[in-house]
Amino acid sequence: MNAISRRIVVGSAVITLALTMAACGKAGDKSSDNKKDKTIGLLLPDTVTARYEKFDRPLITSKIKELCSDCTVQYDNAAGDAAKQAQQVSSMIARGVKVLILDAQDAVGIKSSVQAAVDKGIKVVAYDRLAQGPVSAYVSYDNEKVGELQGQALLDAMGSSATPQTKIVMINGDEADPNAAEFKAGAHKVLDGKVAIAYEQSGQWKDTVANQKVQAAITSVGKANIKGVYSANDTMAGGIATALKANNMSSVPLTGQDADLTAIQRILLGTQSSTVYKAAKPEAENTAQIAVDLLEGKDFKSVADTTKESGSKDQVPSKLLDAVSVTKANIKDTVIADGTYTVGQVCTADFAKACEAAGIK
Known part of the structure; x- marks a missing residue:
């Protein structure tokens, strides 16, 4: 092979290698993209x-x-x-x-x-x-309907004690959350005219804040005068339930939302009356x-x-x-039937008797 031929072969090899590398680069780039x-x-x-x-x-x-x-x-x-x-x-x-x-x-x-x-x-x-x-x-x-479910569940739990003069407390969600305004609107649609809202504040979706707000409500309204508490979710309901218990008010109906496990267990014990299950x-x-x-x-x-x-x-x-209101009567047919929680998760030792009484086995 003469010098010219060698240069042609070498040059072709270099071009082929360059094209191959370029093609690989493009393929790699495409894969990365x-x-x-x-x-x-x-x-x-x-x-x-x-x-x-x-x-x-x-x-x-x-x-x-x-x-x-x-x-x-x-x-x-x-x-x-x-x-x-x-x-x-x-x-x-x-x-x-x-x-x-x-x-x-x-x-x-x-x-x-x-x-x-x-x-x-x-x-x-x-x-x-x-x-x-x-x-x-x-x-x-549908968040306004969720609020309607909460309001109706509270009225149902209050029963005959729900009158236009009966005082309740409302603890709404964080005002930065547009859902909170819709829950509130839906609840008001059901509650207004049926009960008297004596105290209404935002609990900011926090159990600690909700606890403080309800303690303030008890002080200003009087614990004997509060016949129900609307809580926009279960996290806040946990703090509210603690405040109610501290004031010997655990039997006061209390709403929630999200069907948290702890809320389901509170419903079994009777320290929360309802929640809203949004699967x-x-x-x-x-x-x-x-x-x-x-x-x-x-x-x-x-x-x-x-x-x-x-x-x-x-x-x-x-x-x-569409969401579903949950009370003690339908825990088995909602969160347990859907597999959100097992009977074992709900009915731990502290709640075994309450589960048995509710027909959850």
Whole structure:
């Protein structure tokens, strides 16, 4: 082989190698892009409410994996800090997520973060709470109906003692949560005119704050005058039940929401009269389906079959589910029948007799 031939062969080899490496680089880039394109962010608001870590996070994650085996889920929890959640949205943007599932700690304050995500081409799915801003979809329960269920359950528990002169206490949720306003509106729709609301404050979704508010209510209204307590969720009901017990008022009807295990056990003992069961699985799975549909560019409106106006006046495609009121009479047919809790989890030694009396075995 002469020198010219050798140069041609060597040159061809170099070109072939370069093309091969370039092709590998492009393939690698594409693979990396595909992986990046299949990243879904999940941001939950707090760790105080038991359902988020126990049910919502694992159910959403597992359903996404079932629908999209090569999807990646990036997760963060705001731990009740709205500023921290805004930082987490920025982090999700930097990580290159393509869809963000957001349960807003502050539905109003998060608006600019939602806009920033959308400006980067990220689709935002509002979960459980309807964040302001250009969200693509919203999944929750019909929150005003939840409030109606709570109000009616309180009236039912009060029975004949519920009169327009009968005094009750209302402890509402965090005013930064738009759901809290809807629960409140629904409860008022049922309670107004049927009982007298003698004291009404926000418990900020915290058991400690709710406890303090009820202690203040007992002082100002008088414990003999309080015939019922509306609590917007079970976390606050726990603090309220403690306050009622300290004042020998444990038999006063008390509402809740979320069907927390401790609330179910309080209902069995009679220190809480009701809760509202919003099954986590359908909410989580509908959200995961919409998120994957958005990721893959599919039509999600067969799932989001209605619309809801957000606080920023956006008309948001929505999925609104129906909740169920839970009392001692239907614990077995709701949270146990659905597999949310086993009999063993509910009927521990301290609650065995109460379970037996309620027909739960």
